[in-house]
Amino acid sequence: MAESEAETPSTPGEFESKYFEFHGVRLPPFCRGKMEEIANFPVRPSDVWIVTYPKSGTSLLQEVVYLVSQGADPDEIGLMNIDEQLPVLEYPQPGLDIIKELTSPRLIKSHLPYRFLPSDLHNGDSKVIYMARNPKDLVVSYYQFHRSLRTMSYRGTFQEFCRRFVNDRLGYGSWFEHVQEFWEHRTDSNVLFLKYEDIFTVSMNEKFDLVYKQKMGKCDLTFDFYL
Numbered sequence: 001m002a003e004s005e006a007e008t009p010s011t012p013g014e015f016e017s018k019y020f021e022f023h024g025v026r027l028p029p030f031c032r033g034k035m036e037e038i039a040n041f042p043v044r045p046s047d048v049w050i051v052t053y054p055k056s057g058t059s060l061l062q063e064v065v066y067l068v069s070q071g072a073d074p075d076e077i078g079l080m081n082i083d084e085q086l087p088v089l090e091y092p093q094p095g096l097d098i099i100k101e102l103t104s105p106r107l108i109k110s111h112l113p114y115r116f117l118p119s120d121l122h123n124g125d126s127k128v129i130y131m132a133r134n135p136k137d138l139v140v141s142y143y144q145f146h147r148s149l150r151t152m153s154y155r156g157t158f159q160e161f162c163r164r165f166v167n168d169r170l171g172y173g174s175w176f177e178h179v180q181e182f183w184e185h186r187t188d189s190n191v192l193f194l195k196y197e198d199i200f201t202v203s204m205n206e207k208f209d210l211v212y213k214q215k216m217g218k219c220d221l222t223f224d225f226y227l
């Protein structure tokens, strides 16, 4: 075991205790004590909310929404940290009080399941863009994230992590419920349901196919790329 791993052990028990359980859903500890305030959070008609299960391409989506809403220059987008422009509702920073005071139009992100979001959103009071990513790629991404996150210091195997994922035992709860709940609301007038693979893979797919053909020449090795 690497020295840094030995220094930051995280037994299954320690890892479990890092979560906060709310109505049967595992949430990150920073959600503790603010779920009622979140349910009553005042929403504005001009808001755009970006909601995802973690590792569903939130940053990619926020770049697109930010560019469109601000009329920003795509060439400049790489120069600035867009994460700083779009607060996450439930994160400790900047916090609910600051987000409440932001000037309109606000762009707000959240990873919370539909039923825990502000009740004004359920009433259709502002636009919500939800993006889902296929769970097989997502679970790899979420695993790497847990390994790198100092506060979680996850040290289990990928196999064990997958077990947690399919048994709904990770932060933000069940991916399966998260996605299904939004899918049920996909035809609501204020909800736009997107798939990561549609906005990322489709646009990049043709380019990759072209480059693959050019660079692999006569080699007949093929892969099953699926959309």
Ligand SMILES: Nc1ncnc2c1ncn2[C@@H]1O[C@H](COP(=O)(O)O)[C@@H](OP(=O)(O)O)[C@H]1O
Residues within 6 Å of the ligand: 052, 053, 054, 055, 056, 057, 058, 059, 060, 063, 137, 140, 141, 142, 144, 200
């Ligand atoms: N423009 C972009 N900015 C950041 N992440 C992007 C991105 N386009 C795709 N992604 C992918 O989105 C995932 C992160 O999701 P989120 O933003 O919700 O945390 C990462 O997946 P991988 O870890 O599989 O590479 C990352 O590579």
Ligand SMILES: CCc1ccc(OS(=O)(=O)O)cc1
Residues within 6 Å of the ligand: 028, 054, 055, 058, 111, 145, 152, 171
């Ligand atoms: C497991 C804790 C956690 C913390 C933050 C997350 O959000 S994000 O992926 O950094 O946006 C997700 C999970």
